[in-house]
Amino acid sequence: MPIHVEFVSPERIIFTAEAKEIIVRTSDGEIGFMPGHVPFVGVLQVAEARIYDADGSTVHSFAVHRGFVEVANNHCTILSDVAEAAADIDPDRAEIAQRNAEEALAADKEDADAAAALRRAQVRIEVSKKASA
Amino acid sequence: MELIAATRVAKAQTRANQARPYAARITSVIEDLAKGGASASHPLLEAPEKIRKVAYVVIAGDRGLAGPYNSTVIRAAERELMARSAEGIGYSLILIGKKARDYFAFRNYDVDAFYEGITDTPDYESAREVAEYVSDQFIDGDIDQVILIFTEFVSIGTQKLAVRQFLPLESVETIAEVGSGGELTAAFEFEPSADGVLESLLPRYVESRLYSALLDSSASEHANRQRAMKAATDNAEDLITKLGRQLSSARQAAITTEIMEIVGGAEALGGGDDDKNDQVAQILQQTN
Numbered sequence: 001m002p003i004h005v006e007f008v009s010p011e012r013i014i015f016t017a018e019a020k021e022i023i024v025r026t027s028d029g030e031i032g033f034m035p036g037h038v039p040f041v042g043v044l045q046v047a048e049a050r051i052y053d054a055d056g057s058t059v060h061s062f063a064v065h066r067g068f069v070e071v072a073n074n075h076c077t078i079l080s081d082v083a084e085a086a087a088d089i090d091p092d093r094a095e096i097a098q099r100n101a102e103e104a105l106a107a108d109k110e111d112a113d114a115a116a117a118l119r120r121a122q123v124r125i126e127v128s129k130k131a132s133a
Numbered sequence: 134m135e136l137i138a139a140t141r142v143a144k145a146q147t148r149a150n151q152a153r154p155y156a157a158r159i160t161s162v163i164e165d166l167a168k169g170g171a172s173a174s175h176p177l178l179e180a181p182e183k184i185r186k187v188a189y190v191v192i193a194g195d196r197g198l199a200g201p202y203n204s205t206v207i208r209a210a211e212r213e214l215m216a217r218s219a220e221g222i223g224y225s226l227i228l229i230g231k232k233a234r235d236y237f238a239f240r241n242y243d244v245d246a247f248y249e250g251i252t253d254t255p256d257y258e259s260a261r262e263v264a265e266y267v268s269d270q271f272i273d274g275d276i277d278q279v280i281l282i283f284t285e286f287v288s289i290g291t292q293k294l295a296v297r298q299f300l301p302l303e304s305v306e307t308i309a310e311v312g313s314g315g316e317l318t319a320a321f322e323f324e325p326s327a328d329g330v331l332e333s334l335l336p337r338y339v340e341s342r343l344y345s346a347l348l349d350s351s352a353s354e355h356a357n358r359q360r361a362m363k364a365a366t367d368n369a370e371d372l373i374t375k376l377g378r379q380l381s382s383a384r385q386a387a388i389t390t391e392i393m394e395i396v397g398g399a400e401a402l403g404g405g406d407d408d409k410n411d412q413v414a415q416i417l418q419q420t421n
Binding site: 006008009010011012013026027028031038039040041042043066067068070072077079081 | 148151152154155156158159161162165166169256257260261320321322323324325327329330333334337340341344
């Protein structure tokens with residue numbers, strides 16, 4: 001029995017699928033959900049989220065920048081105000097953002113905004129590279 | 134304009150519907166947390182003992198020609214504000230929409246913050262901006278209560294004025310009860326912890342509530358504009374018919390008077406009866 005997964009942004013439902021496994025990163029590290037997982041609520045980190053389709057044919061990869069994951073009754077909901085599918089990411093833009101963030105960090109090591117921007121850019125690049133590979 | 138507004142209502146409604154799952158899910162997570170025994174202490178939940186200053190978040194439109202849409206919201210806000218002021222409670226105005234700003238600025242109220250250009254098609258980013266601004270002030274203790282004044286979209290035909298307490302939030306349990314109420318599930322695991330989740334969740338909840346208020350208001354504005362413009366079009370058509378009739382009868386009266394004058398003149402000039410009749414016949418022929 002597959003696990004039903006929903007990617008929900010404040011503006012719309014981005015993506016739904018029947019999945020074999022879902023892997024996200026919460027504050028305690030990477031966690032995978034398979035059908036029948038115990039009820040779970042976690043805070044997501046800026047990281048990649050991977051969804052393995054029930055028939056094993058495709059892996060959907062998303063860059064998730066913050067949000068929550070809720071698992072209950074074989075239902076997995078990922079709430080995120082910024083979640084991008086690999087296909088929607090512009091790698092060139094992400095690389096420019098990465099360079100800018102690095103420069104800002106070099107100038108001011110305490111710059112939390114720049115550190116967060118850097119992390120986001122890195123995740124975007126990682127996700128889009130995997131998708132094109 | 135009626136047709137433009139009509140398509141915009143449909144679009145705004147779709148957006149509001151698409152935004153619903155997120156709000157529902159957030160509520161359901163809060164429900165899980167309430168069951169999981171998250172402690173109910175968060176700055177956004179704490180009601181101050183004494184209310185000294187209230188912030189009013191007023192959501193109106195940027196443009197007019199929308200019937201009573203703007204004035205209803207603005208009047209309600211002013212009424213609230215006056216009532217509280219009479220009790221000696223200070224105010225802070227956070228206005229969304231140019232019409233609201235124009236009204237309060239013209240009457241020399243202190244406008245604390247003003248946002249423009251987001252009510253036509255509200256995006257989440259602007260909702261977050263406003264929510265953050267309000268929450269920060271509330272957490273810092275600058276304001277003790279936040280009241281949200283907007284228009285609730287019930288259906289195309291009905292929109293209701295809504296005056297709601299926005300902050301402090303109701304207790305976690307109350308939010309949970311309003312939610313879907315779903316079946317009892319086994320104990321949840323929380324990462325990092327129930328309180329940790331709650332802490333990052335509540336600000337999102339606040340944003341999502343403001344966002345849905347913005348979407349509702351936007352749909353209401355377009356619906357109101359559609360109705361106002363339909364009334365204006367119908368009224369103009371009635372007016373055209375009425376004025377057209379008036380014009381015709383005035384023209385008719387003028388012609389009749391003219392003929393009478395000519396006939397009278399011919400009679401005064403004298404001449405045989407036959408002559409006269411011929412003349413009248415001639416004149417009538419010419420004028421017709």
